[in-house]
Amino acid sequence: MPSLEPKGEGERAPTTGSGRGSLRHLARRLLDARRERTAGRDLERRLRQELQDLDIQPPLSVTELCQALSKKRGRPIILQAHPLPVSGPSGLWLETDKADLVLYQKDTSPLHQDHIILHEVMGHIRGDHRPTPDGPEWEVAVPGLGPDAVRRVMARCDYDDGQECEAENAATIIMAWSWMTAGDAPQRQSDPALRRVHRAIGDKRGWL
Structure with a gap:
């Protein structure tokens, strides 16, 4: 029969098996949260650097951003609104030998x-990013484009996938930055050196 006497000062009750399991679970959650915060800061850093390298200025124009990235990569990025099936992905990236085709849902808000x-x-x-082996069929959404013409397909639908989660976070971060700078854009400097100085000493708003 266990003793009912109070523990002496400085003594601790032994940790039970279930208690150790709870502590391990809590430790894993804390480590996962720390990794997520670190990954989020790293993604923001990479996006900010990319937007600055592309010389994107507010107000954000998604079309101009795509044109700048296309020029940097030396490959056309073709944006095409398409009535994608409601039950399927709301966006598709199709990589061909000559261009990147991005289909986005036609029947939704700008x-x-x-x-x-x-x-x-x-x-x-x-x-x-690389597609998962069990990705959705895209031939239904793009009739007439043969399978041998496509090298890679990414579909926007499964946010449990790590790549999809990162892509969704990237879009959300840039959209949030665009709202932060809307109507409050600093005067654009024509000299790149002056723009770098402005970024170094100025208030950080969005990706600027």
Whole structure:
């Protein structure tokens, strides 16, 4: 029979098996949260550097951003609104030998369309993501484009996938930055050196 006497000062009750399991679970959650915060800061850093390298200035134009990234990569990025099936992905990136084709849902708001495009372009294309083996069929959405003409397909639908989660976060971060700088953009300097100085000493707003 266990003793009911109080523990002496400085003594601790032994940790039970269930208690150790709870502590391990808590430790894993803390480590996962720390990794997520670190990954989030790293993604923000990479996106900010990319937008600055592309010389993107507010107000954000998704079309101009795609043109700048296309020029940097030396490959056309073709944006095309398409009535994608509601039950399927809201966006698709199709990589061919000569160009990157981004399909986005035609039947939705312009704001949502911008988010879809950013997901595909600044998430998947910029991140050079690779498709999962069991990705959705895309031939239904793009009739007439033969399978041998496509080298890679990324579809925006499964956010449990690590690449999809990163692409979605990238789109959300850039959209949030664009709202932060809307109507409050600093005067653009024509000299790149002056712009670097302005970024170094000025208030940080969005990616600036």
